[in-house]
Amino acid sequence: MRDDDWLAQRFEENRPRLRAVAYRMLGSDTEADDAVQESWLRLSRTDTSDVQNLAGWLTTVVSRVALDMLRSRTSRREDPLDDGGSAAVTADDAAPDPEGEAILADAVGPALLVVLDSLAPAERLAFVLHDLFAVPFDEIAVILDRSPAATRQLASRARRRIQGTGRPSSGADPARQRLVVDAFLAASRNGRFEDLLALLDPGVVLRADQVAIDNAAAGCDKGAPELVRLLRGSEAVAGVFSGRAQHAETVLVDGVPAGAWVPGETPRALFRFTFEGDRITAIDMVGDPAAIAELEVTLLRG
Template structure:
């Protein structure tokens, strides 16, 4: 058997799992097949001899391809549920667990896909890979350009929404942007009372490892504490699209230093992420950074 045939055979062994990952990520059988095919193209062009865990390598490739596809969806809403919905593919941590398989089989279908479609791309990836396919957070973190702790939080936030214990985030980008712009204006103007009106009483401010290294607190809880953190600041912050949602970037002299991810529910900010990881900042469009 030559190298090409051997590689193709190994890939086919992993295809069912790869397609399951892609389908959960994209909600579309056709797009899932496209993502898996792209993984094959990349595998066939790569040097695979140093790869010790081919299944893990392929899962990472498919996840990154799916993340790019989700982020490239612009104002047009996809309608994948009009297509044929296949039977659930039971993999990951539920293998060999009949009760867990039954739960997953009941949950993976049109209803779950509708909820998954409300998640930001990074949340969807973290939840799908960890909760459905048992991928560790330290492997998920570099895929989304976050710290391991931030990746864990993405999955946790998505999990609460899937389980119905948290309302869906504000999905209207125009409304999101108005809230973010008003928040930045109040921050720059030092309007403490205005900041309080825009913050949920239990708002959480979290910083990734890179932001903590440059002086940010790793975690701040409560509206008054978060308002004090931002009051009189954000002079160089500008609105920007981040992971498909309205966010902001602090870019003194046009150089992005910190990105702000906002979770907005019912017109109020319920969570803010401070992201200084260079991988995240590199994804920001130059025009948005320039303001």
């Protein structure tokens, strides 16, 4: 077998893993495919005769490509990363609970890609590679050009933020949550801005995946607020929803009350809510069909 044929075969063997890494980094099928293709181009132009671990080398390359793509998103609104590359590592950062870490990694599927979008690029890369793909911090540190200790802290910070994004507590009351969702959708449809404010926590966070953003832009009335990946604050979020959700209905998503646009019998968009008491603290807008297909959506019609 010729060397280039052997290289192509090895790349195809690694393609599923590379695409999985790129998809969780970028949250977009198209961008993930672009990142994988760029990785192949770089491989085909590189002398790999000294590479001992081709799979690891390819993971590094696709991660760097995805990181560059994340950083180039000009429409992205990110929280500042106050890390400095040399912050001290606390006991909690240095020794996360292995069982809790495994549970969290299993939970982060397509449905939580919108949550990953709220992370800064370096945080997202550290979390995705370590918690989801078991890449050692020493290797991730090389990709990020940071120390292993600082890289560990990035992953720990991302983990804490994801853990705080809204899985319902055991004491949650689904009946009350459904009333909140019903009220929110009614206020949205009828443009009742003040009612929306009353239902939203002052620090509410709105997250949207790229498909939801594109769909909103296509159906947006002239002059209506633009939907972005990450938005904070009750007035800003109420402004986005006021007068919208005309055809949304209340559903259950994995057993939790949520909103959905369901033309016919198939959900085309989901509005997942995080509740604190009778107020909404976070809204995740999911438009990606692959992400929706991973969720259990129960219609409440009739």
